[in-house]
Amino acid sequence: MSQLYASLFYQPEVTDIFSDRALLNYMIQVEVALAKTQAQVEVIPISAATIIEQVAKNALEAIDFDDLAVASGLAGNIAIPFVKQFTAIVKQQDQDASRYVHWGAxxxxxxxxxxxxxxxxxxxxxxxxxxxxxxxxxxxxxxxxxxxxxxxxxxxxxxxxxxxxxxxxxxxxxxxxxxxxxxxxxxxxxAQLGGAVGSLASLGNQGSAVVQAFAAELNLTVPECTxxxxxxxxxxxxxxxxxxxxxxxxxxxxxxxxxxxxxxxxxxxxxxxxxxxxxxxxxxxxxxxxxxxxxxxxxxxxxxxxxxxxxxxxxxxxxxxxxxxxxxxxxxxxxxxxxxxxxxxxxxxxxxxxxxxRNLECTNGLIMAEAVMMALATKIGRLNAHQLVEQACQQAVNQQQHLKITLSEMDEVNVHLSPSELNEIFKPETYLGNIQLQIDAVLKAAQGDSA
Incomplete structure (x- = not known):
């Protein structure tokens, strides 16, 4: 992505992890782990793995990024030209060790x-x-x-x-x-290590041992199969x-x-x-x-x-x-x-x-219609209460007055709800259901996580 837009959509540390330079560093780390673990199970000489590990410490600075970019387009992936360059860098230090770079992978x-x-x-x-x-x-x-x-x-x-x-x-x-x-x-x-078709045939009877050691070296899970x-x-x-x-x-x-x-x-x-x-x-x-x-x-x-x-x-x-x-x-x-x-x-x-x-009050009490309906439902049944309150809502809107006033003028309501009860129903904080219990449950779960 353009650097002009990166600050708008990305996060610097994660962006760095996926930079070209970081990718090559990870690939070098994988090649070193491969050599070290193959030496452990005596697939390649320990001396070769030691040289590969030593050269790898400064290999990133010796990589020709421009050449790698061009060669990757021709090769079909970045690993082929990377391995060539890395092998050449090792060869400058020790020709024999360079023979064992990328062995069997x-x-x-x-x-x-x-x-x-x-x-x-x-x-x-x-x-x-x-x-x-x-x-x-x-x-x-x-x-x-x-x-x-x-x-x-x-x-x-x-x-x-x-x-x-x-x-x-x-x-x-x-x-x-x-x-x-x-x-x-x-x-x-x-970890991923399978060779050409996943069989690791190039490692003879040491394939599974190398995979286990390779995953352990990188602190990754051992796959059951490629x-x-x-x-x-x-x-x-x-x-x-x-x-x-x-x-x-x-x-x-x-x-x-x-x-x-x-x-x-x-x-x-x-x-x-x-x-x-x-x-x-x-x-x-x-x-x-x-x-x-x-x-x-x-x-x-x-x-x-x-x-x-x-x-x-x-x-x-x-x-x-x-x-x-x-x-x-x-x-x-x-x-x-x-x-x-x-x-x-x-x-x-x-x-x-x-x-x-202000927004709680902007409907002139209509948001408390369900609360009124449920209070009346215990007296006259839910459906009857719904029809009564729905009628009151329409009347309040038509007359541009507060729903509580409309309801207080209805005999069907007054017979079941006193003015004080109606006032209490129209307080939004009295109709929050189990919200506080839900919040408590979330807070309790967080305390458990921090314990």
Whole structure:
């Protein structure tokens, strides 16, 4: 992505992990691990592995990036020209050792394992972001648990909720995201080493021993068998990140709608140069929400590409595997960027209680119609109560008066509800159901996680 746009959609540390330079560093790390573990099981000489490891420490500086870029286009993947350059660098130090570079491996072994190492490091950062977002949401749920606001369905005013309940729901979503990350790690963070067709025939009877040692050296899970053509691990990882971004997109949609001029219940944090318009000085645009929603819009297409890449031919795919190289880095970068911007807003959100109160009252009491209906239902039955209150709502709208006044003038209501009871029903804070218990449950779950 253009550097001009990177600060809008990405997060620097995760972007660095998926840079060209970082990728080559991971590939060097994989080649060193391969040599060391093959030496351990006496497939190659220990002296050769030692030289390879020593040369690798400064190999990145000796790589010709421009030549590699050109050669990769001709070779069909980056590993083939990379191995040639790395072998040549080792050869300058020790010709005999250079014979054992990339011994028995295939290009996909190096690229897949390097990508898994990239993903592992990026997942660590994303997990930290999620944990922080979770803590912030928990804190805000506690702080605003009693801040009554209107709940909305189908973009219309519905019933009262609290801002704390919104934050609690978001916190619960972050908790599920964290659980998903933990659950998938042992499955997806798996080494890849199978040789030409997955049989490791080039290693004779030492193939399984090398794979186990190779995975242990890199602190990755040992695969039951080669997974060159089975991409469910990559797809699961991408899907989990897609869900995370979807959750942040839902949050961004909420707070951007709450920022609308006519609603004005919350605002993104302010900063010099943030959220302005090139022509309208009065504007305060939800710029963080725009970035998050753009990521949520972009990622499904990338996820579709990864999913389609599962359908591969035989032992090595033509094109499907290659598509991952484009999609996976961007999915990670968009996820990290969306989390960074979401967390900033959740932590520093500006809340306008006066606007919340104003919006609770703007329907002249219509939002409490269900509360009245349920109070009457115990006296005259739910259907009769519904019809009576619906009639009262229509009358109140036609007469442009408060619903409570309309109801207080109806004999069918007065016979069952006293003026004080009616007054109590029309207090939004009295019709919050089990919201506080839900918030308590979310807070309790968070305490369990921190124990």
């Amino acid at each position: 295939t290009s996909q072994d190096i690229i897949d394992t390097a990508m898994i190492l990239q993903c592992r490091d990026a997942l660590l950062l994303i997990e930290k972001q999620l944990q922080f977002a979770y803590r912030i949401s928990i804190k805000q749920a506690q702080q605003y648990r009693n801040q009554v606001m209107i709940g909305r369905t189908w973009l219309q005013q519905a019933l009262p909720i609290t801002l704390g309940h919104k934050f609690a729901r978001w916190a619960a979503a972050f908790k599920r995201d964290l659980d998903r990350l933990q659950a998938m790690k042992s499955r997806v963070l798996t 997974w060159h053509g089975e991409r469910d691990r990559i797809t699961e990882m991408a899907a989990t990140l897609t869900i995370i971004v979807g959750n942040t997109g839902k949050m961004a949609k909420d707070w951007s709608l709450l920022m609308q001029t006519e609603i004005a219940e919350v605002y993104e944090p302010t900063a010099k140069g943030r959220g302005g318009s090139s022509t309208m000085p009065h504007k305060r645009n939800p710029v963080a929400a725009a970035s998050v929603l753009a990521a949520a819009n972009r990622i499904p297409a990338l996820m579709a590409s990864v999913y389609q890449s599962m359908v591969q031919e035989h032992e090595r795919a033509l094109g499907a595997w290659h598509a991952e190289w484009l999609a996976i880095p961007e999915i990670f970068q968009l996820c990290a960027g969306a989390l960074e911007r979401t967390t900033d807003v959740l932590e520093n959100m500006q809340v306008n209680p006066d606007a919340m109160q």
